[in-house]
Amino acid sequence: MRMDLNSVYQRLNTGSKKWSQYPEDVLPMWVADMDFPVAEPIMQALKNRLEHPLLGYSVAQDTLRQTLVTHLAHHYDWHILPEDLVFLPGVEPGVNMALNTLAPSGSGVLVQTPNYSPLLNAPANWKLPRVDLPFHADANGEYPTDIAALQSALLSVRSLLLSNPHNPLGKVFEREELRAIGDACVQHDVLIVSDEIHADILFDGRRHIPIASLSREIAARCVTLMSASKAWNIAGLKTAFAVVQNPELRERFNAGRLGLVDSVNALGLEATQAAYRLGAPWLAQVNAYLQDNRDYLAHAIKTRLPGIRMHLPQSTYLAWLDCTALDIEHPQQFFLTQAKVALSDGLEFGDDCGHFVRLNFGCPRPMLEEALARMERSLLQR
Structure with a gap:
């Protein structure tokens, strides 16, 4: 049975670490936790x-x-x-x-x-x-x-x-x-x-x-x-x-x-x-969806977010974004405060990674689209 992976589930006030870390008006795209419902055989x-x-x-x-x-x-x-x-x-x-x-x-x-x-x-x-x-x-x-x-x-x-x-x-x-x-x-x-x-x-x-x-x-x-x-x-x-x-x-x-x-x-x-x-059928569907999300993200970054570079991930649902060309001192804080999008800070992954952020694209497409729209507006308005 195929699942509707486009549906955005309400996770506020469920004890979710991903959705509790930041205020409710912030879209969480950080910790490696997908926003997809668990496979029916597991449930x-x-x-x-x-x-x-x-x-x-x-x-x-x-x-x-x-x-x-x-x-x-x-x-x-x-x-x-x-x-x-x-x-x-x-x-x-x-x-x-x-x-x-x-x-x-x-x-x-x-x-x-x-x-x-x-x-x-x-x-x-x-x-x-x-x-x-x-x-x-x-x-x-x-x-x-x-x-x-x-x-x-x-x-x-x-x-x-x-x-x-x-x-x-x-x-x-x-x-x-x-x-x-x-x-x-x-x-x-x-x-x-x-x-x-x-x-x-x-x-x-x-x-x-x-x-x-x-x-x-x-x-x-x-x-x-x-x-x-x-x-x-x-x-x-x-x-x-x-x-x-x-x-x-x-x-x-x-x-x-x-x-x-x-x-x-x-x-x-x-x-x-x-x-x-x-769980193999569910995973096959999710992996195909994630690959489509990855490709959508890559195209959006290339066409709508000038100054950010992304090497196409071969695995995981995590994108490593190089924001060096944006000339923003702390890109994670910039997108958090100006776009209301929470990304993982590159400094968590290495002392020389302050101009990087990590974005979790393991989510329904509408959520990814909203995050990218917010990031695009924040860059246009700065």
Whole structure:
């Protein structure tokens, strides 16, 4: 059954973080939370579970483990065992568990920049020095990994935080690029913590490649973090999973819970099972809609918002907008106050990103159209 993705649902006063952060006259286009209704199979699974009157501590059942094993094999040609899965209340706790437990004390952590702020900030949580490896756009507007610079940077670190697909660039890593990154980490004995939460949102026929799927040697030093939360819009159910194929690494990773990362939400486990088992038709419709939104956004920026540049995202529903040519000191604040549109501040993604903003186009088209109209008027009136 196809859903009407053009309908704008009222989310004010529902406890939505996205819609509570700013005054009611501000259109929120910031946090990675889509404004689409959840897939019917997920809603039905939650209703079925709530017919049972007990909601105690929960564990992942064998059926969920097998569903994920099957999904990873079918979609990514990645063959894991059920016991390789570790269930968590979120990807961010998994990143921090990995660094706290697996990274040697005081060792460096390499992060490609710009990057998602929880990844940027995670090393400091455990007093680990962060080493930045900047992306630079090439002549085609792509953001390739500088493998020579990576090799050099790996000499001074023991861990790599990878965002794959990349947030905020919307970059999908090519197989050869990922293989070069993984092989370099094997060569330098570097742990890979890979945030792959956006794995199921890809455009133009692309296919996600988990870095751990490339070789046994790479997998042996990988903690891969995934979730249905972004693709199926169920982030509020606080459920994710790690894939750790190295048993010794997995045991140490699990020891990092330390009373902070407890059991997983009972309803989140049900929703995750339904998403990966029954949610493919809904996701296909949403991905097609998101690609159309991306293309509409790209055309609008080119024709109506002179001074802003956008590299076409290959994945995610997040657009990284370069506002340098606008000559506005703080573009996020400008659009917030003058257009009443809330975007994510580029400074959240890197210290040299103050002239960038990130726009969430995971929303009904009327909402995206209104945001762009407001931004256009604000630039015409300044």
